[in-house]
Amino acid sequence: MEFSETIMGDSENMAKFNKSFGDFFQVNYKSGLSKLEFEDKELADQIMDLSEREMNSLYASESWFDVSAKLNSYVDDAEFSHQLTWKERGFKTFFDFLTKKLPDPLKALPVDEKILFNKEVTNINWNVSEAIAKCADGSEYQADHVIVTVSLGFLKQNYKTLFTPQLPEKKVNAIENTGFGTLGKFFLEFEEPFWPTDIKNWTAYLMLWTKEDKYNITGSEREWLTNIIGFLRVDAQPNVISGLVAGKHLKRFEEISDAQLIDDCMWLLQKSLGRVLPRPINMKRSKWMTNKYFLGSYSFASMDTQAHNVLLAKDLAETMYGDSNKPLLLIAGEATVEFHSGYVHGAVESGLRAAAELLRYYTSH
Structure with a gap:
């Protein structure tokens, strides 16, 4: 994983590359593995598949072959957290700061009454x-x-x-001609966590697929699961995990019923962890692609x-x-x-x- 992250961060060589990021990654990944004499080809393929899903989640792309390597070679030096949840307040807290409702409500700008x-x-x-x-x-x-x-x-x-x-x-x-796509996100709430709570810095279960497992699910109603990057811990919500979905099956993710989404996720988690797990008591998900006022997430x-x-x-x-x-x-x-x-x-x-x-x-x- 560290090697793949190094390739993703190689902005200097990306800026000179005229093809897609998918091409850039594959060329450098195969070349690098041969130098490292890495012999576990199946694991290498699984990590490359996960890397594509991670890149698709970053750019909301269906395929990393859609993403320009050259035009995405800049280094973003902004410090931020992808998992920021504003604790119990939700993301609307950000708008409260913009409109000056926080930290002092008495100084709030008269925005609401003008909307x-x-x-x-x-x-x-x-x-x-x-x-x-x-x-x-x-x-x-x-x-x-x-x-x-x-x-x-x-x-x-x-x-x-x-x-x-x-x-x-x-x-x-x-x-x-500017790219625009969808990143899906969902939250599963449980009575109590089944994931590690006593391991310092544990953040996620990342999904690696064997060729056999991926072949068996291809063409089925659960194929959208192959677009899940992983299940992540949620800041300040000890009983909640979130999932990120990126790739070509976002429409399926948004259109299936709540019950089917939960069933599919629990099937994947239990298969991956090898044990029976409790069923979630609540679920929320994004539907950016099928919302006619958005039709996707970002560019x-x-x-x-x-x-x-x-x-x-x-x-x-x-x-x-x-x-x-x-x-x-x-x-x-x-x-x-x-x-x-x-x-x-x-x-x-x-x-x-x-x-x-x-x-x-x-x-x-």
């Missing part, structure tokens, strides 16, 4: 001095500026009807991004101007930042960037 729910925007006309947003319920809203923060998946599905006039060709090229630099010369973040983030050089239509969201796409802090950066542009405009006018 309108159940207002599905079907068209944004930005060909006038003021933008007009039309909603599915027939209502319309005039605005001096519009900041669009929908997911790239939603843009891919709806950009032709969402904007009047049509977006410039450069923006359309970015929407159509990545794909081989199509590379082939169509998309300037990551810049092409999609470029502001559309109205009369008197007024910033009329701004697009923000995680897909419009270069180095932190796919992350919440990247999405926040994009919102701050859009707000800063409006402030500059009013400062100079």
